[in-house]
Amino acid sequence: MSKPSTRALLSNACLQQLTQLQQNDFKTIALVLGDQLNARHSWFNDRAAERLFVLMEIRQEADYCRHHVQKVVGFFAAMRRFASALAEAGHNVLYLSLDSGDNQQTLTDNLAAIINASQATVVQLQQPDEYRLDQQLQDWCRTTKAKVEWFDSEHFITQRSVLQDWFGDQDNYVMEHFYRRVRKQTGYLMTDGKPAGGKWNFDHDNRKTPNAGHDCPKPLTFAHDVSAIHEMLVAQQLQTIGEIDVHRFIWPLGRREAQQMLSDFVQRLLPAFGDYQDAMVTQQWSLYHSRLSFALNTKMLSPRHVVETAIAAWHARPEEISLNQIEGFVRQIIGWREFVRAIYWQLMPSYGQRNHFNHHRELPDFYWTGATKMNCLAQSIRQSLDYAYAHHIQRLMVTGNFALLAGCDPDAVDAWYLGIYIDAIEWVELPNTRGMSQYADGGVLATKPYVSSGSYIAKMSNYCGDCHYDVKRKTGDGACPFNLLYWHFIDRHFAQLQGNGRMGLILKQWEKREASEKQQIVREAEAFLDHL
Numbered sequence: 001m002s003k004p005s006t007r008a009l010l011s012n013a014c015l016q017q018l019t020q021l022q023q024n025d026f027k028t029i030a031l032v033l034g035d036q037l038n039a040r041h042s043w044f045n046d047r048a049a050e051r052l053f054v055l056m057e058i059r060q061e062a063d064y065c066r067h068h069v070q071k072v073v074g075f076f077a078a079m080r081r082f083a084s085a086l087a088e089a090g091h092n093v094l095y096l097s098l099d100s101g102d103n104q105q106t107l108t109d110n111l112a113a114i115i116n117a118s119q120a121t122v123v124q125l126q127q128p129d130e131y132r133l134d135q136q137l138q139d140w141c142r143t144t145k146a147k148v149e150w151f152d153s154e155h156f157i158t159q160r161s162v163l164q165d166w167f168g169d170q171d172n173y174v175m176e177h178f179y180r181r182v183r184k185q186t187g188y189l190m191t192d193g194k195p196a197g198g199k200w201n202f203d204h205d206n207r208k209t210p211n212a213g214h215d216c217p218k219p220l221t222f223a224h225d226v227s228a229i230h231e232m233l234v235a236q237q238l239q240t241i242g243e244i245d246v247h248r249f250i251w252p253l254g255r256r257e258a259q260q261m262l263s264d265f266v267q268r269l270l271p272a273f274g275d276y277q278d279a280m281v282t283q284q285w286s287l288y289h290s291r292l293s294f295a296l297n298t299k300m301l302s303p304r305h306v307v308e309t310a311i312a313a314w315h316a317r318p319e320e321i322s323l324n325q326i327e328g329f330v331r332q333i334i335g336w337r338e339f340v341r342a343i344y345w346q347l348m349p350s351y352g353q354r355n356h357f358n359h360h361r362e363l364p365d366f367y368w369t370g371a372t373k374m375n376c377l378a379q380s381i382r383q384s385l386d387y388a389y390a391h392h393i394q395r396l397m398v399t400g401n402f403a404l405l406a407g408c409d410p411d412a413v414d415a416w417y418l419g420i421y422i423d424a425i426e427w428v429e430l431p432n433t434r435g436m437s438q439y440a441d442g443g444v445l446a447t448k449p450y451v452s453s454g455s456y457i458a459k460m461s462n463y464c465g466d467c468h469y470d471v472k473r474k475t476g477d478g479a480c481p482f483n484l485l486y487w488h489f490i491d492r493h494f495a496q497l498q499g500n501g502r503m504g505l506i507l508k509q510w511e512k513r514e515a516s517e518k519q520q521i522v523r524e525a526e527a528f529l530d531h532l
Contacts, residue, residue: 021052021094021114021117021118024052024092024118025049025050026050026051026052026092026118026119026120027050027051027120027121027122028048028050028051028052028120028121028122028123028124029051029052029054029111029114029115029118029120029122029123029124029146030043030051030052030053030054030123030124031054031111031123031124031125031126032053032054032055032082032126033126033128033133034055034057034061034075034076034078034079034298035075035129035297035298035299035425036126036153036298036299037078037079037082037255037298037299037300038153038154038155038299038300038302039082039085039255039300040154040302041126041153041154042154043124043126043151044086044089044091047089047090047091049092051091051092051124052092052093052094052114052118052120053083053086053091053092053093053094054093054094054095054096054110054111054114055079055082055083055093055094055095055096056095056096056103056107056110057076057079057096057097057098057103058096058098058103058104058105058106058107058110059098059105059106059238060105060106060107061107062098062238063238063239065415065418065419066239066240066241066415066419067240067241067419068240068241068242068384068385068388068419068420068421068422069230069233069240069241069242069243069244070242070243070244070249070251070387070388070422071388071419071420071421071422071424072233072238072240073226073229073230073233073244073246073249074249074251074253074294074388074422075298076098076229077224077226077229077249077253078252078253078254078298078300079095080095080229081253081254082254083095085254094114096110097232098232098233098236098238099232099235099236107133107136107137108136108137108139108140111123111140111144112140112144115144115146120146121146121147122146122147122148122149123144123146123147123148123149124148124149124151125137125141125148125149125150125151126150126151126152126153127150127151127152127153127160129153129341129425129427130425130426130427131344131345131348131349131426131427132426135349153299155299155302155303156303156338156341157182157185157186157303157304157334157338158182158338158341158342160341160342160345161345161346162178162338162342163178163342163343163345163346164346166178166181171443171444172443172444172445172447173339173342173343173346173444173445174447175335175336175339175445176200176201176335178335178338178339178342179200179201179331179334179335179336179339180195180200182334182335182338183195183200183334186304186307186334188307188308188311188330188334189311189326189327189330196323196327197323197327201327201331202274202323202324202327202328203328203331205274205275205324206274206275206276206277206278206324206328207278207460208275208276208279209276209279209280209281209459209460209461209462210276210279210281210284210287212462214281216281216284216287216288217268217269217288219285219286219291220260220261220264221248221250221251222248222249222250222251222252222253222257223247223248223249223250224248224249224250224251224253225246225247225249226244226246226249227246227247230244230246241368241385241419241420242384242385242386242388242420243385243386250387251294251388251422252294252295252300254300255300255301258292258295258300258301259301261290261291261292261295262290262292262295262301262305262306262309263309265290265291265292265310266309266310266313267313269288269289269290270288270310270313270314270321270325270326270329271317271320271321271322271325272288272325273288273289273290273325273328273329274322274324274325274326274327274328274329275288275324275325276288277289277328277391277392277393278392278393278460279393279460279461280376280379280380280391280393280394280398280457280460280461280462280463281461281462282379282461282462282463282466285383285386285387285389285390286389286391287391289391290306290329291389292306293422293423294422294423296333296337296423297423297425297428303333303334303337303338306333307330307333307334310326310329310330311326311330313326314326332392337428340427340428340431340432340435340436340445341427341428341431343431343435343444343445344426344427344428344430344431345427347441347444351430351431351434351435351441351444352414352430352434354410354434354440354441354442355409355410355411355440356439356440356441356442356443356496357404357407357439357440357493357496359404359407359408359409359410359438359440360407360409361406361407361408361409361529361532362408362409362412363403363408363409363412363413363416364406364408364532366378366381367381367399367416368385369381369385370382370385373467373468373469374402374467374468374469374481374482375463375464375466375467375468376398376457376461376463376464376467376482377398377399377402379463380394380395380398380399381399384399384420384421385420388420388421388422389421389422389423390421393460395417395421395432395437396432396436396437396450397450397452397456397457397460398457400413400417400433400436400437400438400450401437401450401451401452401482402481402482402485403437403438404437404438404439404449404450404451404489405451405482405485405486405488405489406485406529406532407489407492407529410433410434410438410440413433413434413437413438414429414430414433414434417429417432417433417437418430418433431445436450437450443500447500447502448500448502448503449489449497449500449503451486451489452482452486453480453482453483453486453487454469454471454480454481454482454483454486455471455483457471457482458471464480467480469481471483474521475517475520475521475524476524479524481525481528484521484524484525484528485525485528485529487510487518487521487522487525488521488522488525488526490506490507490510491510491518491521491522494507494510
């Protein structure tokens, strides 16, 4: 049996194939990357017979790290659906599947082949969000004979240069200052130039954990059959991690489904989102989180639309949605998400090489299996492998916290986070991991290292009750490794942490401990790490 063509794979007769391009008169090639699935982009407002939209599945992107299988399948399935929608709307579309014989497997080699086959004289590009792709395309633009036209992706609220424009060169940047300025600029949650409720931030109210027996809403999921894409990945011997149900793929693959998830969030989940946004509960993988990050990061939805929809729900149902719920959500979208992108573009490429604590330990094998006696890690990692998803506290205060306390190499930590989560694209992953989670940037993004003993995890989760280790034990047999590693981290980085005012109280506590107690903690922590 012959291999199915790109046209057959996408079930749309309007799609072009590379071998057909010489038969057409395409003057303009418009490249759509896999995270540029923005149906509201101005590119698509008109149909032009001489313009060809190009999307491609390439090994370059599928292989640059070891991705979760749901991430690869999700991107490819969403791209195929987007390409078909464009073709159905009357646009000319070329889609190169991963197994196409015409596929050169790199972005620029494919562009060169397409230009050569079509004789197009103009290439239109949207600004990529990843530095490496931006540089690849910039370098290619200097070699191609085609005229290159650059466009904004028309997605973000702020520009790449926003930190420089607003704050100039600084040793560190404070998200709260950035967030308040975006609030003022957009008018979101503002009344007569002042923050709604008289406060900018209600984070203090958003640290509750559900009581035993709390009935969390069942998450809205989908049931896509993605078996054909998965079979292609297997046939192409693409190395992935994680699990997938190929007949019930749960993530949204188009704007309409993403809009369904947004509507479901504001209707059922937003009324309790803020309260429980930091909570972690066994067998509850999504709690009250929107899980819109994949839809946002592929640009199926815009941040403005998401925020304005949520604010409209708050205005319509103020007795049901309190201010701390809506503010916590808005801060995630227009504050943190925009801020980490700004950090990324302000400091790349050197940002990706920072290693403030000079950590070089390998990431433990259980990050790929979940096979560890530490229940918080087993729960968070197993969930990540099953769903390609974990919420921000699981990422920051469980998997990230352990990696930092254990002294793992931030390069390895970056690669793991970039691969395992369906929403992970470098512009959002790198600052969150290297800056916020690992403090490898030395405080450019975070005001202190986000490390904790087991007590924080016990407070914000029910993980510790079923753990092999005793979270209340500080030393000795059965002591929680987080307790040992936390003080071991304080001890070995004491000098580096002395200049951080927010760490002063903890450092004084360590100084006051008996020398014998310190020695026991360090000895037991090092024994644990030696057998990791």
